[in-house]
Amino acid sequence: MAELIPLIEDYCESLHLVAGKSPATIKSYRSDLQLLAQDVATTKELTLSSLRAWLAKAVAEGKSKATLARRTASVKGFSAWLVKQGELDRDVAARLVTPKAGRHLPRVLAQKEAGELVGNAVSEDEVQFARDSAILELMYAAGVRIGELVGLDVGDVDVAKRTAKVTGKGNKQRMVPFGAAAADALSQWITVRGELAQAEExxxxxxxxxxxxxxRQVRRVVERAAAVTGVSDLTPHGLRHSAATHMLEGGADLRIVQEMLGHSSLQTTQIYTHVTASRLKAAFDQAHPRA
Structure with a gap:
């Protein structure tokens, strides 16, 4: 076994216990670092040159900028942690430059499309239809990530107050509002939930x-509804992007949208201002007689 493998496992454990990283993030970092260990077996071999060579190989293999950015982040975090643990004398990855992945937003629905999609659940029976309708309504109404939706417990949702307690990245909790349509769909689902849920669930x-x-099942719910609506390229994350874009188009303050989405940085939320600006320009070009 390569010397780095047990260190990688210790690092991943610290990401969970100390840094509070999500399981998905830890899984990605572990995968990246295990690939590194195939080329760099020991801490002695871990140098700036060997890391650059490892990333250069990924470039040669045609890996995307997003993958390269994540791999760079993985090794930079690992190298800094090794220094803290006394396994390295200096942070060999500190001088690595993280490539800019660029922001490629998934499809953003028009407001009419979104309204149609959340009403187009495709399910095998009435109980699953109630669940799938509630899933679609809540994802669009609250702009939650798919992992946040899956992590919700019954006690996290207050249908009367129309709020949900969501646990986001880094185990940070936030309260998000939702509207009457989502509240109605949730009420209908909660009424029949016991017919599907195990007693202690x-x-x-x-x-x-x-x-x-x-x-994966939530993705299928969204994909089936999207196909019926005629927007088959929509992803669950696309519903989140659509919710944010429509709020800004409706005049919501950027910081309110930031808080609702659980973004740690306002910069992340600002990408939606570019979307709304481009949609405004497209509407102008199509409708204004002097365009």
Missing amino acids: SALFVGVRGKRIDP
Whole structure:
């Protein structure tokens, strides 16, 4: 076994216990670092040159800028942690430059399309239809990430107050509002939830086996509704982007949208201002007689 492998596992454990990183982030970092260990087996071999060579190989393999950016982040974090643990004398990855991945937003629905999509659940029976309708309504109304939706418990949602307690990245919790349509859909689902959920299951949304629903099943819910609506290229994250864009188009303050989405940086939220500006320009070009 390469010397780095147990160190990688210790690092990933610290990401979970100390840094509070999400399981998905830890899985990605572990995968990147295990690939590194195939080329760099020991801490002695871990140098700026060897890291650059490892990243250069990824470039030669045609890896995307997003993948390169994540791999760079993985090794920079690992190198800094090794210094703190006394495994390295200096941070060999500190001088690595993280490539800019660029922001490629998924498709953003028009408001009419979004309204049609959330009403187009495609399900095998009435109970699953109630669940899938609630999933679609809440994802669009609250702009939650798919992992946040899956992580919701019954007690996290207050239908009367129309709020949900969401646990986001880094285990940070926030309260998000939702509207009357989502409240109605949630009420209908909660009424019949017991017909599908196992007795001791706390999850708000459950799968066919009565346990917490899997993210893949949520993706299928969105994909089936998108196909019926005629927007088959829509992803669950696209619903989140659509919610944010429509709020800004409706005049919401950027910081309110930031808080609702759980963005740690306002810069992340500002990408939606570019979307709304481009949509405004497109509407102007199409409708104004002097365009």
